[in-house]
Amino acid sequence: MDDTSPNTPASGAPAPRPADTAGPDGWHPRTTLIHAGTRRSGFEETSEALFMTSGYVYGSAEAAEHAFANDGSRFVYSRFRNPTVAMFEDRLAAYEGYGRCFATASGMAAVFAAVMALVGAGGRIVASRALFGSCLYIVKDLAPRYGITTELVDATDRAGWERALARPADLVFLETPSNPCLEVVDLAHVTALAHAAGAKVIVDNVFATPVLQKPRAFGVDVVVYSATKHIDGQGRCLGGAILCDGEVAATLAVFLRHTGPAMSPFNAWVLLKGLETLELRVRAQCEGALAVARFLEGHPAVARVAYPGLPSHPQHDLAARQMAGGGPLVAFDLRGDGEETKARAFRTMNALGLILISNNLGDAKSLITHPATTTHQRLSAEEKAELGISPGTLRLSVGLEDPADLIADLRRALDAAH
Ligand SMILES: *Cc1c(COP(=O)(O)O)cnc(C)c1O
Numbered sequence: 001m002d003d004t005s006p007n008t009p010a011s012g013a014p015a016p017r018p019a020d021t022a023g024p025d026g027w028h029p030r031t032t033l034i035h036a037g038t039r040r041s042g043f044e045e046t047s048e049a050l051f052m053t054s055g056y057v058y059g060s061a062e063a064a065e066h067a068f069a070n071d072g073s074r075f076v077y078s079r080f081r082n083p084t085v086a087m088f089e090d091r092l093a094a095y096e097g098y099g100r101c102f103a104t105a106s107g108m109a110a111v112f113a114a115v116m117a118l119v120g121a122g123g124r125i126v127a128s129r130a131l132f133g134s135c136l137y138i139v140k141d142l143a144p145r146y147g148i149t150t151e152l153v154d155a156t157d158r159a160g161w162e163r164a165l166a167r168p169a170d171l172v173f174l175e176t177p178s179n180p181c182l183e184v185v186d187l188a189h190v191t192a193l194a195h196a197a198g199a200k201v202i203v204d205n206v207f208a209t210p211v212l213q214k215p216r217a218f219g220v221d222v223v224v225y226s227a228t229k230h231i232d233g234q235g236r237c238l239g240g241a242i243l244c245d246g247e248v249a250a251t252l253a254v255f256l257r258h259t260g261p262a263m264s265p266f267n268a269w270v271l272l273k274g275l276e277t278l279e280l281r282v283r284a285q286c287e288g289a290l291a292v293a294r295f296l297e298g299h300p301a302v303a304r305v306a307y308p309g310l311p312s313h314p315q316h317d318l319a320a321r322q323m324a325g326g327g328p329l330v331a332f333d334l335r336g337d338g339e340e341t342k343a344r345a346f347r348t349m350n351a352l353g354l355i356l357i358s359n360n361l362g363d364a365k366s367l368i369t370h371p372a373t374t375t376h377q378r379l380s381a382e383e384k385a386e387l388g389i390s391p392g393t394l395r396l397s398v399g400l401e402d403p404a405d406l407i408a409d410l411r412r413a414l415d416a417a418h
Helices: 029-035 061-069 083-096 107-118 133-146 158-164 187-196 246-259 265-276 278-297 316-322 338-351 381-386 403-417
Strands: 100-104 124-128 149-153 171-175 200-204 222-226 240-244 302-306 329-334 367-369 393-397
Touching: 029 083, 029 265, 029 278, 083 100, 083 240, 083 265, 100 107, 100 246, 107 133, 107 171, 107 200, 107 222, 107 240, 107 246, 124 133, 133 149, 133 171, 149 158, 158 187, 171 187, 187 200, 240 246, 265 278, 278 302, 278 329, 278 403, 329 338, 338 393, 338 403
Parallel strands: 124 149, 124 171, 171 200, 200 222
Antiparallel strands: 100 240, 222 240, 302 329, 329 393, 367 393
């Protein structure tokens, strides 16, 4: 957001006019997603330009010296900054209301950088137990190798958060709604406790998407995304983002510059196009997810549906306060016990004709996964039970198909499998 003076285009092309760097002042969120951060080149293109370049040239040795003395005033190397990547960063930062966005090569690169830049040896992390598998690896397995201690808390255990944060901490890391069972963490409650304990709060906002949940409004210091999911929304490329302000941003800028998990300009260009339609897509996916969740709740083969947008969700009221919709993901448990339920879950998945089997999520195409044998396979039976994952648990990422077709597909598959 600090760059309003892009490099002068090569000879012949006029320098961009100041108006060409779009500012989000007074725009509604949907407009921001389409125009914020735009940097037009001298060719006055409508669609954002794709700058596939690693480096930049200088008109003179003096200009190069000046560029390095005035850090950030122009593009010097695409590990630090690139015009296409900067457009993506500025657009997402404007939408989220944070001062800075750093784009990364993947969601995990964003999580790793945010955690490692903000805590060091002797530090203490308090994290929710219900985390995306690789995030759990970073806080639970990797961080302790660097002299950091990590305490895990059940996402919905208010007293547990209070106990863990009664002692000083450096970092709180959480995901809400959580993967795969969609538990909701009270952001205002945990953020207040964290700040009183001296900790910065990082929220993995992937399941809520930037559209439905604004962690900054609850005082959250850092938001991380896997842009691979709903931001791309069409299953094409990997990407990640870190959003933050002030001192945290200054710390992260140095960490990222020297460790190099930069986003490719090509992926940034794809993701910029994803941002343009993000609100429309996520709203349509929420509508579909609610319809599917209601259908599943009424089907005799289904024991339990976890969807924050349904009144039956144990934290429905909290979700309604914290999120502008139930989200694009639905988790449900099939009736039965043990191995027979697993077989039933597999039969159901195999009988689907439209919904695809995939551990990915956030695509225009609806995707279903069996967490116990895929995304959470590494966990012990006990750990799975703690997260609410049974052999009959299925996670559905609702896409952009007509909800009636998704329901027909699920009905056919559930009836055939039971
Ligand atoms: C996918 C995902 C990640 C990791 O993102 P990648 O882009 O796959 O590296 C992190 N957190 C959550 C909640 C995710 O769904």
